[in-house]
Amino acid sequence: MAMQRVSGVRLNEINVPRLFLYHRALTALRDAGVNVVTSEALAEFCANDVTPTQIRKDLSQLGTWGRRGHGYEVSGLLEMLARLLGLDQDxxxxxxxxxxxxxxxxxxxxxxxxxxxxxxxxxxxxxxxxxxxxxxxxxxxxxxxxxxxxxxxxxxxxxxxxxxxxxxxxxxxxxxxxxxxxxxxxxxxxxxxxxxxxxxxxxxxxxxxxxxxxxxx
Amino acid sequence: MAMQRVSGVRLNEINVPRLFLYHRALTALRDAGVNVVTSEALAEFCANDVTPTQIRKDLSQLGTWGRRGHGYEVSGLLEMLARLLGLDQDxxxxxxxxxxxxxxxxxxxxxxxxxxxxxxxxxxxxxxxxxxxxxxxxxxxxxxxxxxxxxxxxxxxxxxxxxxxxxxxxxxxxxxxxxxxxxxxxxxxxxxxxxxxxxxxxxxxxxxxxxxxxxxx
DNA sequence: AAATGTGAAGAGGTTCACAGCG
DNA sequence: CGCTGTGAACCTCTTCACATTT
CATH class of the missing domain: 3.40.50.720 (NAD(P)-binding Rossmann-like Domain)
Incomplete structure (x- = not known):
């Protein structure tokens, strides 16, 4: 069962811009009809020197959002990041x-x-x-x-x-x-x-x- | 005698923005008629969480530009930074x-x-x-x-x-x-x-x- | 088998404390 | 004495390697 954390996460600060990159990439992937993405594919999509390891590390700080041997569900991850970044409100x-x-x-x-x-x-x-x-x-x-x-x-x-x-x-x-x-x-x-x-x-x-x-x- | 380095300095990359801050602050100081400035005064002037130690560390990487017990000569430092940042040319x-x-x-x-x-x-x-x-x-x-x-x-x-x-x-x-x-x-x-x-x-x-x-x- | 999650190692930048010089 | 210059300690983020889970 997915650990739904993300309450008052005081993030590392420095990687907030990176989380926003993930959010943008995931939005594009969702609009392209992609449902599941691996850290490797997401890193590829983000380009700018983002590594799969870094993505996993970043996301793991926010709880458990992936499924081993499978990848990350785009919609769930997107929703979580939007809430975290405050992009789910006006x-x-x-x-x-x-x-x-x-x-x-x-x-x-x-x-x-x-x-x-x-x-x-x-x-x-x-x-x-x-x-x-x-x-x-x-x-x-x-x-x-x-x-x-x-x-x-x-x-x-x-x-x-x-x-x-x-x-x-x-x-x-x-x-x-x-x-x-x-x-x-x-x-x-x-x-x-x-x-x-x-x-x-x-x-x-x-x-x-x-x-x-x-x-x- | 001041060690005039600054040739092909491959800087730490990350502190280039900070060097530009120093350049801007020194320009303002020069225009205000200040000739000599200590790392402490310069840090105060830059505000944004810059510490005197950091300034000294940054500048020392570029050679010897200060005089102990005295401070830094504004014009010389300014000229050096301008050259380093490429701000001395069009x-x-x-x-x-x-x-x-x-x-x-x-x-x-x-x-x-x-x-x-x-x-x-x-x-x-x-x-x-x-x-x-x-x-x-x-x-x-x-x-x-x-x-x-x-x-x-x-x-x-x-x-x-x-x-x-x-x-x-x-x-x-x-x-x-x-x-x-x-x-x-x-x-x-x-x-x-x-x-x-x-x-x-x-x-x-x-x-x-x-x-x-x-x-x- | 495949891809995540993570402790440990590594790298890089910052702060400290003080030696060195004017 | 005052302020710079700097090795060493420190801290933070990144990368590695692999145990873990589906």
Missing amino acids: WRIAIVGFGYLGHALATFLSYREERFRIAALFDRAPDVVGQRWKDLTVRHVDDLEGALREQGGVDIAVLAVPAKAAQDVADRVVAAGVGAILNFVPVALHLPRRVFARNIDLAGELSILTHHLTGPE | WRIAIVGFGYLGHALATFLSYREERFRIAALFDRAPDVVGQRWKDLTVRHVDDLEGALREQGGVDIAVLAVPAKAAQDVADRVVAAGVGAILNFVPVALHLPRRVFARNIDLAGELSILTHHLTGPE
């Missing part, structure tokens, strides 16, 4: 800074129907505030607290504002009760411990590439 | 997929003057091809090889196209001689070993946040 997202990047993220996230709901848009520029996007209107950043309160708050804030505005905006979304931040601004945000943040540093990513291109000289 | 970048995301990246990169030159733009949509952006014209993806050849090629390709087009585009930029790829498309690209790639997975990043928000249940 999340309300506010995008602060509705320039090209903010716009791109809004479009991208609403396009890929993945339970991420754009719930509020903010900017500071006069010609952007008031703009409509789908059924939303871009509000002024100065109204952030009020606008969020009057519509029930959001779970996640995406920051795509100029560097000098970032800490102020961060403080305010935190005060408004946001639980997590996806930060595209290349500054080190000071946040209370309870707020979880991921930083995406585009210039940093490029410089990793240029470092490699520079090569061994 | 890089030509092609953006493939000129939707909101491609547009955002072009704007972002050209705005922050960091030696990244947008050298070519590609798309497939009829209403985007032919569009002008600064002194560039968006070319059709089908002309990719020719367009790149006729203007000397590029060093880095940024992929911001639909998932199903990604592998094809990747194959073609590689054939056109690109040395590195910044990939925003959530697919596992198959690339020759000589091409270095970084993947930025926006949905993946968000799911890390939602995992944390789901918390210990």
Whole structure:
């Protein structure tokens, strides 16, 4: 009988991205009509240097989801990972800074129907505030607290504002009760411990590439 | 006498992002008129959980750049890091997929003057091809090889196209001689070993946040 | 027979504690 | 004395090899 664990698993943190890879691969496999998959086949499908052993190790930390001599049932594993990653529920997202990047993220996230709901848009520029996007209107950043309160708050804030505005905006979304931040601004945000943040540093990513291109000289 | 190493340092890979953080912090310090900085002060400035010990360890791998009892000379360290990361030279970048995301990246990169030159733009949509952006014209993806050849090629390709087009585009930029790829498309690209790639997975990043928000249940 | 689950070994990166130098 | 540079201990994640189960 399968051991259905997965309650409050405090994962190794570092392999959460990998679990998401598995989730994506399994989704594709399910849509292709595959019912059972081995760790070897799944690793092949994930490509990016994932090994069968690693998959088994990762999954075994979450309980017993495979059948020896057989493989993993796609649907059950998928459901478990979705619950673990929080992808089985809707999340309300506010995008602060509705320039090209903010716009791109809004479009991208609403396009890929993945339970991420754009719930509020903010900017500071006069010609952007008031703009409509789908059924939303871009509000002024100065109204952030009020606008969020009057519509029930959001779970996640995406920051795509100029560097000098970032800490102020961060403080305010935190005060408004946001639980997590996806930060595209290349500054080190000071946040209370309870707020979880991921930083995406585009210039940093490029410089990793240029470092490699520079090569061994 | 300072040991001026830094030739073909094959770094630990994993700490390249951290070296870039140092570079950014040192740039800010230099602009603020600071000449000398200790590992402790630099760590404070970098925030993000960087420790003084880690900074010293990282830097010592690159030679002797500090003075005991004194600290590190900002300008010398900055110059060394810039050279190491390849930030002391210009890089030509092609953006493939000129939707909101491609547009955002072009704007972002050209705005922050960091030696990244947008050298070519590609798309497939009829209403985007032919569009002008600064002194560039968006070319059709089908002309990719020719367009790149006729203007000397590029060093880095940024992929911001639909998932199903990604592998094809990747194959073609590689054939056109690109040395590195910044990939925003959530697919596992198959690339020759000589091409270095970084993947930025926006949905993946968000799911890390939602995992944390789901918390210990 | 086939493929998972896992203790043990290994590798890699971080932290410690202090020696070394200016 | 102050701060860097660094071997050693430590810790965490990965890989191996094989016992285990269907």
